[in-house]
Amino acid sequence: MTDADDLRARTRALLAEHPPATTSRADFLAARFDAGLAWVHYPEGLGGLGAARSLQSVVDAELAAAGAPDNDPRRIGIGLGMAAPTILAYGTEEQKRRFLRPLWLGEEVWCQLFSEPGAGSDLAALSTRAVLGDDGVWTVTGQKVWTSSAHLARWAILIARTDPAQPKHRGITYFLCDMTDPGVEVRPLRQITGEAEFNEVFLTDVRIPDAHRLGEVGDGWQVARTTLMNERVSIGGSTGGRESGMIAPLARTWRERPELRTHALHQRLVTLWVEAEVARLTGERLRQQLAVGQPGPEGSGLKLSFARLNQQISGLEVELLGDEGLLYDDWTMRRPELVDFTGRGPGYRYLRSKGNSIEGGTSEVLLNIVAERVLGLPTEPRTDKDVAWKDLAR
16 A cells, blocks of 8 residues: 555655756656656556545645646646546546546646536536437537636537437436537637636537547436536635635735724624635545545535635625725736636625636535435425426426
8 A cells, every 4th residue: 555655755756856946847747647646546557556535645745845846727627626537437448548647737628518508507408419420429519608718628528418318317428529629619708807717619510439428328417427526526625724715815904904994894704714714624624535435415515605605705805995895907808717816806806706606506506415415305396307308398
């Protein structure tokens, strides 16, 4: 078994052979992956050593102390947090070896083609169609929406309906889609912030080989649930230290601007500070649980808390600043590579946080998941569960 001491020795050997000061970023990251130190809990040959997930922190600490470059995880978060664990769980050996290395190295950015104009909260109602031809190639037609990073992505994780005669959850198949293929059109969606980090994606007779199917035909919903559970942990499970995330700029303003303070605002700040710390520690506990298994519905509760806290904290920050809080730094239409909550002004944080209760599963849907799968409460009546998708009213 690989233990902490072994990992420290392997990491120090990597640093000695590839000194960060004299090794290019690309070469260092490639050497790290090949040494099994990318994600240590993955199998050997796929960037890991089959070690416990909890031991990743040992490697990360050694590399950070040496000033080693990372793989810019915020830019490739969809690939790391959603695509990779799904490919690992359901991919063929050929798929794992083809996709995981360039994904982790950041050579290929990923996006997620799940939501549709008529299938957001009720994702299983999706209508994008995939039809298998005699040549073993699927033809996909439909529209996806709210797609982060589609304007940057080379690959996408995609779910499409392959059997409309089945009930909506059972007629779906999961694919890996090349975003550079003919028929894929990406259009920006300008948000309330002025930016367009989201996109709508139109798929017109896009041809996907069966070799890029993930999981069995018709089992796409089961595969997608793995992605969704990892997504919610990825969004809500911040890895920062105490007073990190959205609470950080608010606390800093409070300390640096004593003239803005009031007793009522202080009480609200303390309450939110404590709740943010509780959420951070809950996220840490959830990551420790992941070390011995797979993400479960508990991640939905964490993402719920993340959305509520971000909106309340950013609202208090704007209120604390008074007239200054109404200012906005830049309405320029941009298509950013990542969401930067703490690198922008309070107006941006206030506006952007409104989307936190929609992206990654709406708060209403997540409340149902927590109620039914965590608390064990009775499920809501669902009259469409056993009805063929083609017979559902739309």
